Amino acid sequence: MGHPDENIYPTATGRAAETVEQHQEPQDLVFWAGWFCPFVQRVWIVLEEKNIPYQYKEVNPYKKEQHFLDINPKGLVPAIEYKGRALYESLVICEFLEDAYPSRAPHLLPQDPFDRAYVRLWVDHVSKSIIPAFHRVLQAQEPEKQKQFLEEYYVTLRAVADKVKGPYFLGEHFSLVDVVVAPWVIRDYILKEHRGYTREGVSPKWKDYVEQLINRESVRKTQSDLEHYEPIYARYLRDEAQSEVAKATRSGRGLP
Ligand SMILES: N[C@@H](CCC(=O)N[C@@H](CS)C(=O)NCC(=O)O)C(=O)O
Structure with a gap:
């Protein structure tokens, strides 16, 4: 094999x-x-x-x-x-x-320099805080650690939820922040089934935001049947995955 x-x-x-x-x-x-x-x-x-x-x-x-x-x-x-x-x-x-492709809307980075930087700031939060925290919850084996990491994960998500203007992160404008959050919320059912995560547990505002993201057409069109993600995550849940992300999480390194 x-x-x-x-x-x-x-x-x-x-x-x-x-x-x-x-x-x-x-x-x-x-x-x-x-x-x-x-x-x-x-x-x-x-x-x-x-x-x-x-x-x-x-x-x-x-x-x-x-x-x-x-x-x-x-x-x-x-x-x-x-x-x-x-x-x-x-x-x-x-x-x-x-x-x-500058003429193709929507513009996932706004025109205004401050707003562009603001979007990059929150994209950075997703990369450096949310995704590593997701993987720590996923890969933790001891119940105490799972609980601790789940709380930490909630904190990273609440930071975003607090800033959401609704329906999307910047308001009506769908931006790169929404693009980078969406793939993780689609996969949150794994943590729900195995680690006790709930969207409400983050905050009611987070739950509303997630609904908007998962119903966005571009998100739906790029999503496979949920059952096929399961076997991949099963290995992470046992902390047996050998991907670069899994190894980095295990050793406490930053993600690849
Ligand atoms: N920082 C990279 C991460 C990409 C990444 O980790 N992709 C995974 C699949 S989800 C992969 O190719 N893994 C192969 C491996 O870990 O050997 C990016 O943002 O594009």
């Missing part, structure tokens, strides 16, 4: 499978994706929001095949090739799409 993380369902399902089907034709922009990956989903949401033509290619990043390492030496999804040149790192790609 190979690497345990190779045993993921091979392709997108549900609404995401329909979206993949519609993006098979060659285009200037090739999107190297893994249907299950929350970092991939960020880029995918942006592509769909802006209606950018792209060709979807599924890759299993755990196999570290040479053709993919030539595109992203880190061997992580997402990556893109734009007119034959490669880029990776989900946030770098999201900002690139904003810059490379």
